Amino acid sequence: xxxxxxxxQSRISKLQKCLKDWKVKGxxxxxxxxxxxxxxxxxxxxxxxxxxxxxxxxVDGRFIQVCRENSPVAVSLYEDKAAQQFLSDVSSLAxxxxxxxxxxxxxxxxxxxxxxxPVPGLLKSLRLIKDKQELDAMQKSAQLNWKGFLHxxxxxxxxxxxxxxxxxxxxxxxQHGAEKLAxxxxxxxxxxxxxxxxxxxxxxxxxxxxxxxDIGVVVDHYFSDMTRVLFFGPPDINLKKLxxxxxxxxxxxxxxxxxxVSIGQLDQAARDSMDKDGTTQYFLHTLGHGVGLEIHxxxxxxxxxxxxxxxxxPGMVITIxxxxxxxxxxxxxxxxxxxITKTGYRNFYKS
Amino acid sequence: xxxxxxxxQSRISKLQKCLKDWKVKGxxxxxxxxxxxxxxxxxxxxxxxxxxxxxxxxVDGRFIQVCRENSPVAVSLYEDKAAQQFLSDVSSLAxxxxxxxxxxxxxxxxxxxxxxxPVPGLLKSLRLIKDKQELDAMQKSAQLNWKGFLHxxxxxxxxxxxxxxxxxxxxxxxQHGAEKLAxxxxxxxxxxxxxxxxxxxxxxxxxxxxxxxDIGVVVDHYFSDMTRVLFFGPPDINLKKLxxxxxxxxxxxxxxxxxxVSIGQLDQAARDSMDKDGTTQYFLHTLGHGVGLEIHxxxxxxxxxxxxxxxxxPGMVITIxxxxxxxxxxxxxxxxxxxITKTGYRNFYKS
Numbered sequence: 001x002x003x004x005x006x007x008x009q010s011r012i013s014k015l016q017k018c019l020k021d022w023k024v025k026g027x028x029x030x031x032x033x034x035x036x037x038x039x040x041x042x043x044x045x046x047x048x049x050x051x052x053x054x055x056x057x058x059v060d061g062r063f064i065q066v067c068r069e070n071s072p073v074a075v076s077l078y079e080d081k082a083a084q085q086f087l088s089d090v091s092s093l094a095x096x097x098x099x100x101x102x103x104x105x106x107x108x109x110x111x112x113x114x115x116x117x118p119v120p121g122l123l124k125s126l127r128l129i130k131d132k133q134e135l136d137a138m139q140k141s142a143q144l145n146w147k148g149f150l151h152x153x154x155x156x157x158x159x160x161x162x163x164x165x166x167x168x169x170x171x172x173x174x175q176h177g178a179e180k181l182a183x184x185x186x187x188x189x190x191x192x193x194x195x196x197x198x199x200x201x202x203x204x205x206x207x208x209x210x211x212x213x214d215i216g217v218v219v220d221h222y223f224s225d226m227t228r229v230l231f232f233g234p235p236d237i238n239l240k241k242l243x244x245x246x247x248x249x250x251x252x253x254x255x256x257x258x259x260x261v262s263i264g265q266l267d268q269a270a271r272d273s274m275d276k277d278g279t280t281q282y283f284l285h286t287l288g289h290g291v292g293l294e295i296h297x298x299x300x301x302x303x304x305x306x307x308x309x310x311x312x313x314p315g316m317v318i319t320i321x322x323x324x325x326x327x328x329x330x331x332x333x334x335x336x337x338x339x340i341t342k343t344g345y346r347n348f349y350k351s
Numbered sequence: 352x353x354x355x356x357x358x359x360q361s362r363i364s365k366l367q368k369c370l371k372d373w374k375v376k377g378x379x380x381x382x383x384x385x386x387x388x389x390x391x392x393x394x395x396x397x398x399x400x401x402x403x404x405x406x407x408x409x410v411d412g413r414f415i416q417v418c419r420e421n422s423p424v425a426v427s428l429y430e431d432k433a434a435q436q437f438l439s440d441v442s443s444l445a446x447x448x449x450x451x452x453x454x455x456x457x458x459x460x461x462x463x464x465x466x467x468x469p470v471p472g473l474l475k476s477l478r479l480i481k482d483k484q485e486l487d488a489m490q491k492s493a494q495l496n497w498k499g500f501l502h503x504x505x506x507x508x509x510x511x512x513x514x515x516x517x518x519x520x521x522x523x524x525x526q527h528g529a530e531k532l533a534x535x536x537x538x539x540x541x542x543x544x545x546x547x548x549x550x551x552x553x554x555x556x557x558x559x560x561x562x563x564x565d566i567g568v569v570v571d572h573y574f575s576d577m578t579r580v581l582f583f584g585p586p587d588i589n590l591k592k593l594x595x596x597x598x599x600x601x602x603x604x605x606x607x608x609x610x611x612v613s614i615g616q617l618d619q620a621a622r623d624s625m626d627k628d629g630t631t632q633y634f635l636h637t638l639g640h641g642v643g644l645e646i647h648x649x650x651x652x653x654x655x656x657x658x659x660x661x662x663x664x665p666g667m668v669i670t671i672x673x674x675x676x677x678x679x680x681x682x683x684x685x686x687x688x689x690x691i692t693k694t695g696y697r698n699f700y701k702s
Contacts, residue, residue: 061635062547284412
């Protein structure tokens with residue numbers, strides 16, 4: 001990936017343009033992923049302060065050396081006085097109210113006696129739209145995830161445990177270039193699939209089991225996310241019906257995916273489709289979520305939440321993952337990750 | 352590990368005893384690791400509310416099934432009204448001010464019109480002292496980490512990259528029972544070791560290089576942490592001197608490890624030792640930190656911070672990791688993880 005200073009400086013410039021919207025003269029970024037997005041450096045316990053005219057990175061002793069060599073903006077060791085000095089001409093400061101702890105807020109209040117403006121998700125609108133480099137990384141991440149899925153599919157056999165399969169997946173993707181797993185793989189046999197966030201256990205695979213596989217990897221810092229369900233032998237007739245309903249809901253949501261459609265409508269389309277099948281009561285979560293440098297990014301796709309009116313735009317990457325869960329019987333989820341294009345969407349996965 | 356309901360209920364009882372110290376009638380726990388500590392269930396977006404007389408776990412649809420089967424306390428789907436109902440007789444509520452975001456605090460303020468009491472690190476005093484089961488898990492975790500280190504040591508050869516070594520470590524420990532890595536391994540050749548939080552790259556090993564290895568694994572949910580430095584060929588004379596200074600500082604700190612010594616004294620002992628060698632200026636971080644269900648737990652070991660007067664007690668698990676860093680040349684860190692015993696300490700590692 002491009003790691004030039006100008007690449008990151010242009011992101012910081014975009015952040016500077018947001019200051020006007022928030023009616024502030026500066027902002028402080030402390031979240032490690034946000035800091036990586038703006039500087040290209042993996043940091044913790046650091047602060048990037050951005051004002052209308054300048055930006056400055058404050059770090060502790062562990063990171064000063066790597067930052068002196070790589071930071072796209074001026075850097076120095078953090079001290080309260082140095083931060084106050086840098087902010088001496090600033091009358092208002094935005095902070096990320098979702099990510100800043102209560103204690104940290106109190107510290108800022110003591111340090112900065114002027115107006116502190118809470119902004120939930122300071123970088124969410126910037127990180128929402130992925131550029132070409134980011135999309136290339138996400139495609140690579142999805143491709144490797146898909147290869148890992150095929151490897152898992154080949155590995156299914158009577159008696160193998162969920163944990164053994166999860167490890168097989170991890171070893172395979174690590175040997176093929178994954179930096180890390182996007183999350184602990186969810187591999188659930190039979191009734192275990194009824195728990196949407198199941199942790200793989202020692203359950204052994206047997207003929208007739210449903211196998212739910214929810215996996216993701218990280219390549220070039222970008223996350224992938226995909227769920228498939230495999231029938232290991234002749235399926236239960238009720239689960240077959242649920243599967244058909246999930247597939248229809250999935251297709252109904254995808255059909256809506258193009259610029260200017262609001263994200264609430266996607267979830268609504270999936271629910272309308274399930275309503276026709278009488279299955280909506282078994283849909284226990286939202287339709288999907290943003291994904292990128294984290295597995296769960298803004299927005300959440302739900303028909304009735306605060307973000308429902310957000311309009312799709314080219315470059316937005318979201319998951320579409322309707323699921324139906326029958327306690328004690330099993331669960332079906334079908335998940336793709338897609339990017340919105342000028343005319344519709346591109347799916348990172350094949351069917 | 353013991354996963355009986357009574358095991359977790361006794362932890363919740365201990366938390367109830369803390370309510371008096373905080374002068375409140377109840378508390379809310381939302382941090383996933385804290386929730387795991389109190390319930391034995393891996394959760395996100397959940398709330399455990401504990402009052403003097405009862406406790407109740409609120410979760411979302413994804414987790415209701417797993418909680419109905421495994422929760423040591425009553426459980427239901429979260430709704431604002433249900434939480435308010437449960438709290439109707441409660442006049443004051445403690446929350447974790449380190450872990451609760453500003454937005455979440457504002458939500459609680461709206462939901463709960465009475466007194467909200469900020470407590471930094473709500474569970475830190477509970478989690479600080481490890482019981483026998485936890486120590487057994489930590490010993491197992493350390494043993495596997497050590498095996499992984501020996502595997503790395505054998506794998507050193509001219510031309511191998513830092514990333515290749517990091518992957519070798521990961522594959523080995525995963526195949527030998529690690530749930531996951533405790534953190535991205537720090538494997539740094541030569542001058543790269545001068546950055547305490549370096550990420551392994553494509554640098555190739557060559558004769559005469561210093562190899563800094565900082566590794567940890569997770570076994571039964573418990574983290575291990577260890578750093579060693581290997582000389583791959585005849586060492587630079589200056590680095591040899593730094594190494595001797597780090598070893599002396601390490602021994603000086605360990606000598607202090609027994610009940611009732613304050614943690615600030617440990618860091619001070621290491622610094623006093625370095626002062627004699629004239630190396631303290633190259634010591635860029637604190638002496639160590641607590642470790643357990645997370646890689647960095649309370650407390651941080653520093654001579655001059657807010658926690659410096661905390662007294663060592665049997666069952667506390669901490670790292671002792673002095674380090675010296677010469678920009679452009681290399682870094683030396685020597686890290687053990689130890690548990691305080693009735694009479695002194697036990698080191699999870701050999702020399």
